[in-house]
Every structure is written in structure tokens, then in C-alpha cells.
Amino acid sequence: MTHLIELVYADHIDLVLRERVAVQLEGTSQYEIARIVGDKAFASLRRRCLVLGASDGARLDRLRRSAPFLSHEQFLQSTDPPVEVIGPMRDKLVEALGQHGLEAPATFGHIFLVDDFAGSGKTLLREEDGEFKGKLVKLAGAIDKLKANGLVAENVDVTIILYVASEQARWHVQETIAVSPLPAWELRIAQELPAWVRVNEQDQALAELAERYYDEVLTDEHKGRAALGYADCALPVVLSHNTPNNSVSLLWADTTQEPGGLDRRALFPRYERHHRDRP
Numbered sequence: 001m002t003h004l005i006e007l008v009y010a011d012h013i014d015l016v017l018r019e020r021v022a023v024q025l026e027g028t029s030q031y032e033i034a035r036i037v038g039d040k041a042f043a044s045l046r047r048r049c050l051v052l053g054a055s056d057g058a059r060l061d062r063l064r065r066s067a068p069f070l071s072h073e074q075f076l077q078s079t080d081p082p083v084e085v086i087g088p089m090r091d092k093l094v095e096a097l098g099q100h101g102l103e104a105p106a107t108f109g110h111i112f113l114v115d116d117f118a119g120s121g122k123t124l125l126r127e128e129d130g131e132f133k134g135k136l137v138k139l140a141g142a143i144d145k146l147k148a149n150g151l152v153a154e155n156v157d158v159t160i161i162l163y164v165a166s167e168q169a170r171w172h173v174q175e176t177i178a179v180s181p182l183p184a185w186e187l188r189i190a191q192e193l194p195a196w197v198r199v200n201e202q203d204q205a206l207a208e209l210a211e212r213y214y215d216e217v218l219t220d221e222h223k224g225r226a227a228l229g230y231a232d233c234a235l236p237v238v239l240s241h242n243t244p245n246n247s248v249s250l251l252w253a254d255t256t257q258e259p260g261g262l263d264r265r266a267l268f269p270r271y272e273r274h275h276r277d278r279p
Helices: 002-024 033-037 040-047 060-065 083-099 135-148 167-179 204-213
Strands: 049-053 075-077 108-118 126-128 131-133 152-166 186-193
Touching: 002 033, 002 040, 002 049, 002 060, 002 108, 002 152, 002 186, 040 049, 040 083, 049 060, 060 075, 075 083, 083 108, 083 135, 108 135, 126 167, 135 152, 152 167, 167 186
Parallel strands: 049 075, 049 108, 108 152, 152 186
Antiparallel strands: 126 131
């Protein structure tokens, strides 16, 4: 995960900014890197970008240290950034533009939303009973408020960057964005997990074990029955800070402390975000 985070600025943030500036500089190819990064338009947009962490797993502390050209005042842990917080950050932006002699609008012009993992993609965006929900919907609502207060540009662009995501999540997010009221925001993934890594695709015997030993006490309103993981993602994934519930239940579904459970011991017990003892 540390390696993937360290790749994000060079392989994604910097690349996206160069592509946007190449469009502004008429007659400039995105491959004319020296010309692009040497132009004040690039320096302006780089300082006018805002990096938002969608969860603790985004590890903005590590990302900030691996992005030496970005200011500490460009990072915020939130998918719903409030006007009261972005206002002072905009003030720092104005000071920075002046110090570097950059003539640019005193607004944030590009937003990067970063997160560590997506298995199904439904936490980011989903449709329930004809209504769209998720982190991207919250961000869209926050952006509208920031626009109304003159803190972000009217044409502000958004790029979603995931450190790790399944192919299933990529298709879900892209297809759901396409049919939602959201703008056509770009999704980028540092490490995509192809469909063939699914346990029920490569090791049916293990998938059957997960079904056989699943403890029904773990079935709840948030994830439903998840013997093969939430949304049946069937992933063989363990992250350094937690095990996704999109992975097969043998990895994470520990019920040694669950009243009425079957006392199943998981290999890498998951710390649940939603738990009946922490309503």
C-alpha cells in the first residue's frame, strides 16, 4: 500500500494536471512535458488542486509526503468538505499565488478524491429505490455549496483515485456515474484486481469452504449474507490496516466474540465499520 500511495502523485495527479493544461495550451501535445510543466498555467493549476481523502485508508499523511510539489494546505480528510474549512484553505491559496507571481482565479480548479480500496464500488456510488447515494453524491453536494461561496471554480473538475480496486468496482462506478446526475468524473486506479482473481473463479473448493463455514450471525442489514464477501466479490485480499468485507469470509469473518455465533476464527479478523455493539 505504501508503494501504491507513493505512485499516486507521479503516475496520476501529475499526469492528470498535465493533460488538463495541454488542452489549455492550444497546439500542445500532452507528450510535450517540458513545455507543459514549464508554463505558469501548470504551476497555477497544480497549486489550485485540492486533494480529499475519502476514508482513513487514504493515508493522506503518506500521500502528502510523496507529493513534494503540493502544499499541506491542499489536503483534507473529507468527502463533504465544509465551507468553513475550505475558506481558510482558499486564503492560503491566494497568498501562494501572489508569492509565486501566478495570475489565476482565487478558487480551487481541480479536486482529487482518493481512497484506499473499492471491492464493489457501491460505497462510492449506488442507486437505491431510484435515489443515488454514496461518497460521490456527498462530494457533489459539497461542491455545489463551495461554488455558491466562490471557493471552487464553476467548471471544477474531479478525478477519483483508488489505490486498489477490483475490475467489478471499476465497471460499477463508471456505469453508475454514466446514468446518474453526476458529471462525467474520471476514475483512475493505481492497482486494479482483474476478474480472474475472484476465488470462485480460480479455486471453487475454497469458495465452497467459505460457504460451508460461514457463520450466519454475521448477516446484517449493511452487507447482507457475505460468505463470498459483500456483493459476492469473492476477493482473496487482505490490506495492511484491515481486511475488506468484499473478501471471502474465511479471511475476515471472526465470530469468537459474537454471542450466539459458531465461534469461527478468521485468519485476518476484520474490524467492522458497522457493528451492533457500536450503533
